[in-house]
Amino acid sequence: MMNTMIVFRREMAGYFATPLAYVFIVIFLALSGALTFFAGGFFESDQASLIAFFNFHSWLYLILIPAISMRLWAEERRTGTIELLMTLPVTLAEAVLGKFLAAWAFAGVALALTFPIWLTVNYLGKPDNGVIIAAYCGSFLMAGGFLAVGAFVSALTKNQVIAFVVTAAICFLFIAFGTSVVLNALTEWAPGWLIDFVRSLSFTDHYSAIARGKLDLRDVFYFVSVIVLFLFLNGVAVERSKASS
Amino acid sequence: MIEIDHLTKRFGLIMAVDDISFDVARGEVVGFLGPNGAGKSTTMKMATGFLRPTAGTARICEFDVLEDPLEVKQRIGYLPEGAPMWPDMTSAAFLKFIARVRGFDGAEADDRIRTAIEKTQLAGVLEQPIDTLSKGYKRRVGLAQALLHDPEVLILDEPTDGLDPNQKHEVRELIRGMADGKAIVISTHILEEVEAVCSRAVIIANGRIVADSTPEELLSRAPDHNSVTIRTSNPAAIKAALAGVDGVAAVQDIEENWLSVRPTAGSVVVDAVGAALREKDAPIDELHVERGRLDDVFRQITAKG
Secondary structure (H helix, E strand, O other), X not given: OHHHHHHHHHHHHHHHHOOHHHHHHHHHHHHHHHHHHHHOOOXXXXXXXXXXXXXXXXXXXXXXXXXXXXXHHHHHHHHOHHHHHHHOOOXXXXXXXXXXXXXXXXXXXXXXXXXXXXXXXXXXXXXXXXXXXXXHHHHHHHHHHHHHHXXXXXXXXXXXXXXXXXXXXHHHHHHHOOOHHHHHHHHOOOOHHHHHHHHHHOHHHHHHHHHOOOOOHHHHHHHHHHHHHHHHHHHHHHHHHHHHO | OEEEEEEEEEEOOEEEEEEEEEEEOOOOEEEEEOOOOOOHHHHHHHHXXXXXXXXXXXXXXXXXXXXXXXXXXXXXXXXXXXXXXXXXXXXXHHHHHHHHHOOOOHHHHHHXXXXXXXXXXXXXXXXOEHHHOOHHHHHHHHHHXXXXXXXXXXXXXXXXXXOOHHHHXXXXXXXXXXXXXXXXXXXXXXXXXXXXXXXXXXXXXXXXXXEEEOHHHHHOOOOOOOOEEEEOOOHHHHHHHHOOOOOEEEEEEEEOOEEEEEEXXXXXXXXXXXXXXXXXXXXXXXXXXXXXXXXHHXXXXXXXX
């Protein structure tokens, strides 16, 4: 646990040692704002809620989360620091967890910095703040899911661009499973249980349930299991990658 | 303190390391030599717990690297090949991270870091990102990292690679200074380094050990070891004077006015040669004994396979 924190702190400092952190946060805030007001029709809806804001988070993360996760392991493999890290008295689990938590906390910082929109909506009307808190939790959990996928993919390659593209592709699938395009294509022929199964794999399905204010443990459990599964695969991938670095 | 026990590593069809065994005791500095691609780095990666061996194991201070990897990692200071480090960190932040991971906190951590900085003379560059350091400084930061916890076992993969002659000298002095009380393995392909710092040399080629001996013993395998080289204005007189002297196997012309007197195996002929030449009053301009060159021995040993 101690070592996890040490790895966490090094990673976190790493984000802020380069312009990456600041560029990321600025873009994240700009994009989330633009999507809310222009694509989401925040004012037109004439409601004191942040639905317009939260609705686009899965698509926002699709592009931005792989940018955080791509360097997690690919960079260590490319520069050879993975050999230094894994010959220090740190276990594989501690390294995997420390790195993931740092990336997650960083995403959390970016998300927390969207608070002005929450202030705005409270200034304009009387929103249900319970729903908003639940939606923030859901968004954060979804970011964790995306990041775990990204961390795993990052451990499969030395090339950050490949890590970015593949992560985005996999995350796109996780989002697409919940869209009407995929589900309608399935209804033609697939049995009901398959459709339910595909829908239940979707990030958006679980996320929008939470974002509507229903913090169901099953949806939380879903994201937690996605994170655990992909972090486990992450560990396996790191172990395997050592032979080729 | 280091026991390499039948270590074997296969990558697909390639046998990178093939059943290597050797021990290193406290106080020894072992030079681990071999041509590029012979398996030096792979062996070191297995001994430090980075790579899982296909067969065999390594024990560090009695701890098996496969069974107790953490115990092993705590007792080793390791400089991986090329001294990889996080480029965006400053040297100070990097060493602080290493100290924390090694379990030091507060004043003790500061103390350890200060000592490591003094030993490697890093004081001037602490606040610079590692990325911006020269090769020599980077290597020294890597060494400081390996020394920080004053480990009983040091495994250094090409510690002087890419350094200028002054820096090489400093690093060698550093290694020599630490030899007491530690078991040290350095890999290198610079043979003068072996003579300068190592008490023993293990030479591998194609994944197998081809020699394990002291530098002196290796030198004695050189074809011209203990031969006597003479410069003279009258080679014929010298040859005549040396005919039939005990221990002289042959007298060869090297170039004009230079002769090489080869001894029979294992004998030292310089005294006998000197005596014979004085007796016959043969004209000598210069005379010296060849020690032999490790390069020649290295080539001879590693080219065989």
